[in-house]
Amino acid sequence: MAARKTPEKTLGESLRDHGLSRRGFLKFCAATTSMMALPPSLAPAIAAALETAKRPSVIWLSFQECTGCTESLTRSHAPTLEDLILDFISLDYHHTLQAAAGEAAEEARLQAMEANKGEYLVIVDGSIPGPDANPGFSTVAGHSNYQTLMETVEHAAAVIAVGTCAAFGGIPQAKPNPTGAMSVMDLVKDKPVVNVSGCPPIPMVITGVLAHYLVFGRLPELDSYGRPLAFYGQSIHDRCYRRPFYDRGLFAESFDDEGAKLGWCLYRLGCKGPSTYNACATMKWNDGTSWPIESGHPCLGCSEPSFWDAGGFYEPLSVPLTLRPETLLQAGAVGAVVGGGLAALARKKVKDAAGTRQPVTVEELEQKL
Amino acid sequence: MSGSMEFLLWTKGPMFDIAMVIFAIGLLARLAEIFLLGRARNYAEPRAGEWPAGLRTMLTRTVADRGTFERAPFNVVVGWIWHLGFLAALLLFVPHIELAKGLFGISWPALPNPVVDFLTAITLLSLVATLVHRLNHPVKRRISTIEDYLVWTVVFMVVLTGYLAYHRMVNPYPLALGMHILSAEILLILLPFTKLTHILTAFIARWYNGAAFGRKGVQS
Incomplete structure (x- = not known):
């Protein structure tokens, strides 16, 4: 089997081969520009850059995860430009999506690593049992997740941790953390790591980070948690359309009271919007249809570290965690x-x-x- | 890297428990001591009731008389402003009310956030003014102790960190909120053992003075 090289076709050529119109392509570029918080005047430059960009080789590693992140990316509102762009990276290894199985699959990973040494991207979803944990908690092809991760990132250009499990440990790391789960940034110290957190992350955010890499040849600007500032720069609370009700002190007290019906603020029902940074309030879900708060449910804070252990989902944010009146x-x-x-x-x-x-x-x- | 969230959860969890337990033990110990020490029995026949005079004095001593105001207008005006601002931010801000509701099951109406925000800013400025005044006033500076400056710092930090967290001026946000909660916990721990106990004892003392005068049939 010949070594897998990064395909020679440019992104523009591939998109045309797939029947994407010029108009559709420019719309995608404009959307990408605006969601990355870049000035609109950059849209043509982005189009030009994407047009000529070479498809980078991408190795997608799935560890202790539920496949929700992959579902989010591939199934959200197919077929979309988000799906298409996945076609336009060279996705050389992905458990769920690849056709190859068994040794052939592992061989594909090794070949992609060899052929694109120093240039390929590694996307990780799921947390990893740490070096001190029992490696048997999660293995692929007889290798512990830790081994696979460290071997794969060694010659990578960068690592993108997709989903809260990969970014911060997520649910596997929730107390009492039976598998000794750790996040990618806990383990990978010598490569740039981008955290695309969320349970799952917004599909457009995953593709936005990839688009940024394709256009500028480098990773986007990050916040103190290693998340792209363009998407995680503002809290849900600050961009929430129900915010005026919070400021005026108008709250839903239960899920079926008058306040809930009138769409008042969900703070008292446990909304974690004030401590959560994500783009849900502006980009929404399912092709811009809605998002949790719009459908009447408080934000769980799924894109933040320790969200599973940060107090009850239906307890207001300011309620202490353990103190009892007794x-x-x-x-x-x-x-x-x-x-x-x-x-x-x-x-x-x-x-x-x-x-x-x-x-x-x-x-x-x-x-x- | 995610240490700030762990810090926030620590301030909301174990540290909050520790602070509240020290606060409760300390405060109850102080109050029990004050009440149980008792006073020497007064065998004189009372000329009037203790309670009406005591309660009246609790109120009248709270409002400065004219002479006091003329002697120290700054103390009266700025003192009132920051005390009221602090109490409003403490008791009438939605998240604080939710805290009380979560702990004790009681709640009350809140002020709109922009109003609390404004009052907090005024409180911060007033607190700075009190410090400047204390440092510049020759008598005040001479009678100020380390405890006075410690108490000022703790109170100021609580208000300042709350303001910073509300306006998201510190990143990441869990660090900002954790700093605010930790400041409040330090205040709670120090409260029973410093002059901050006046939150309760000021009114007890005023009642006691008023009651003593009332018993003698004189105005206080």
């Missing part, structure tokens, strides 16, 4: 006993002093002076 009452009782003890000691001291008091006359005092 604990406070007990502490108060202990305090009262301590206070009573201190008071008793003080009284005793006064009493003892009174008992042993030596009367002094004025004459005696004067003598001492």
Whole structure:
């Protein structure tokens, strides 16, 4: 089997071969430009760059995951430009999507790595049992996830961690983390890592990061969690169309009260929008149809680290995690006993002093002076 | 890298428990001590009731009389402004009310956020003014102790971090919110053991003064 090289066709040629019109292509470029928060004047430049871009080789590694991220990317509203762009990267290895199986599949991965050394992209979804964990929790072709990851990223240009499991550990890492799950950035320290978090991430965000790489030849600007700022730069809360209700203090108190019917703020029903950074409020889901808050459900905060352990989904954000009123009452009782003890000691001291008091006359005092 | 979220969860979880337990033990110990120490029995026949005078004094001592105002207008005006601003931000901001509701099951109406935001900004400016005043006023500077500056810092940090978190001026956001919660926890821990106890004892003391005067049949 000949080594797999990056295909020679440019993205523009491939798109035309697939029957995408020039108009459709330019629309995609304009959308990509705006969602990456670039000035509209850059759209033609992006079109030109995408037109001539070579398809990069992409190796997609799936570890401890539910395939929801792949589902999100491929099935959301097919066929879409998001799907198409996946055709226009050279997806050389992907468990769910590739036709090859068994040794042939693993061979494809090794060949892609060899042929595109230093240039290929690695996309990871799912968390990884760490180097100290039992490797048997998750293996592919007899190799532990940790081995596969470290071997594959060694000569990669960059790593894109897709989904909250790969980016932050996600549900596998939730307490008590039985598999010792770790995120990609916990393990990969010497390569650029982009976190595209979300459970699952918005499909357009995954393709947006790839488009950015194709156009500019480098990865987008990242926030302190390694997420692309263009998509994760603002909180759900700050872009939420229900925000005016929050500011005015109008809240749904239950899922079927008058406030809920009127579309008031869901903060009291546990919305994690204020602490969550993602593009749901602006890009929405299912081809811009709707998003969780628009459908009346509080944001779960799925694109944030530890979202599974960050308090109940239906508890407001400001409610403490573990304190119970009984604990406070007990502490108060202990305090009262301590206070009573201190008071008793003080009284005793006064009493003892009174008992042993030596009367002094004025004459005696004067003598001492 | 995701340490700031762990920090936030720590401030909302174990650290909050520790702070509230120390606060409850400390405060109850102080109050129990004050009440159980008792006072020497007064054998004189009371000329009037203690309670009406005590309650009246709780109110009248809260509002400065004219002489006090003329002697120290800054203390009265700025003191009132920041105390009210602090209380409004503490008690009438939606997330704080949700905290009370989550813990004790009681809630009350909130102020709109832009109003709380404005009051918080005023409170911050007033607190800075009190510090400048304390440092510039020769008498105040002389009688100020380390405790005074410590208490000022803790109160200021609580308001400042709250303001920064609300306006998302610190990144990442969990760090901003965690800093605010931790500041509040430090305040709770220090409260029973510093002059911050006046949150409760000021009113007890005012009642006691008023009651003593009332018993003697004189105005306080």
